[in-house]
Amino acid sequence: MTLIHKFVQDNDHYVIDVNSGSLHIVDKLIYDLVDKKELKGKDELIQKFQGAYSSEEIEEAYEDLQELINEGMLYSSDLYEDIAMNDKSENYIKALCLNVVHDCNLRCKYCFADEGEYKGCRKPMSSEVGKKAIDFVIAKSGPRKNIEVDLFGGEPLMVFNTIKEIVDYARIQEKIFNKNIRFTMTTNATLLNDEIMEYIDKNMGNIVLSIDGRKSVNDAVRVRFDGSGSYDRILPNIKKMVEKRDKSKQYYARGTFTRNNTDFFEDVMALANEGFQEISVEPVVLPDEHELSLRREDLPMIFEQYDKIYTEMVERHKQGKEVFKFYHFNIDLNGGPCVYKRISGCGAGHEYVAITPDGEVYPCHQFVGNKDFLLGSIYNGEINKEISNNFKAAHIYNKPICRECWARFYCSGGCQANNFNFNGDIHIPYEIGCEMQKKRIECAIALKAKMMEE
Helix, strand or coil: CCCEEEEEECCEEEEEECCCCEEEEECHHHHHHCCCCCCCCHHHHHHHHCCCCCHHHHHHHHHHHHHHHHCCCCCCCCCCHHHHHCCCCCCCCCEEEEECEECCCCCCCCCCCHHHCCCCCCEECCHHHHHHHHHHHHHHCCCCCEEEEEEECCCHHHHHHHHHHHHHHHHHHHHHCCCEEEEEEEECCCCCCHHHHHHHHHHCCEEEEECCCCHHHHHHHCECCCCCECHHHHHHHHHHHHHHCCCCCEEEEEEEECHHHCCCHHHHHHHHHCCCCEEEEEECCCCCCCCCCCCHHHHHHHHHHHHHHHHHHHHHHHCCCCCCEEHHHCCCCCCCCCHHHHHHCCCECCCEEEECCCCEEECCHHHCCCHHHCCEECCCCCECHHHHHHHHHCCHHHCHHHHCCCCHHHHCCCCHHHHHHHHCCCCCCCHHHHHHHHHHHHHHHHHHHHHHHC
């Protein structure tokens, strides 16, 4: 099992102790001496590097490394495997993706949800189903006080009045059952108006506003029924929506990059230059045969874009400018997610579920329509324990590739849906996704360290 990860970012040398999460910014000598599996003996290291460093330099560095080992900050033991393998705790749902409508007023060319149909038919959720879904998640939340409900589609604002009924109902129920329900929404922003913006700002803890960066990029893929682009409609709406949010309220201007814009640094900059401070531009996930899918040969270009985003953010920080937040570079070096979260990931299927307009329950929105993963129904309140427990057990220690990966405590095993869709098994990670994730983690760690150093 990998104990150490080393990487270079912008000529700085980083060493991560995987198990403890300790990060060390080191010189070239220390970087060279540290091996991924174990620290070699002093004499062996002197022999190996005698042409590059003096014996005295190596001996001094060796003593420093031994001190870090003694303090548990290098080559530390894995303390979490027994916790993961012996977890017999009850499954309680804490997050819900509420598919309030299986329909959309756009026809985005990369949509995973069949342009809103989810392998079924176009259908709105009734307020009765929405209220029953709130009852369901409250009942299944057990002792958990905080519940997250993401209003999703399709395009959720197609059923705005239903959303208002669901939220009003939830506000009553959370008081009765002593819960705190936080609503979020993902929208393509085409239907935003003053009334809706006012309501969203007041009632949504987070808003994800979809826009793919540059006008030419956006209008090539985020299209209307007639094939025309959506940029000129959505950009003013998104900017107006963001202007309503103060800094205590979260939002993301969220884009997708495909094979047609692997130069997505330009899309990040286009959003930043429009004044957006919370930006997410994420890789598309499509079958290999799709013309917009990302492939292994695209990775060098993609990695270059992440490096450019890193450099841009560092330069803005050095110049005293306000630095935009890039979603995939968010990382906490002082602890980060709890141990359980690092081991289990998003919680799909046992802590997080999706509910359809018909009241069916699936492990997440990306499994909707695949009857092999139907967990149950909100009407009988039962959850298929076998499926749920299979998802719970699909943590990093039950994924052979993840067990040996340095990034396991940062990515937590990747997206279960992507793993299944590409490999037919939630235990086998989506390989290209892994490679991109590891590059993002390196950039995120370096960025955070650089900012703390400054």
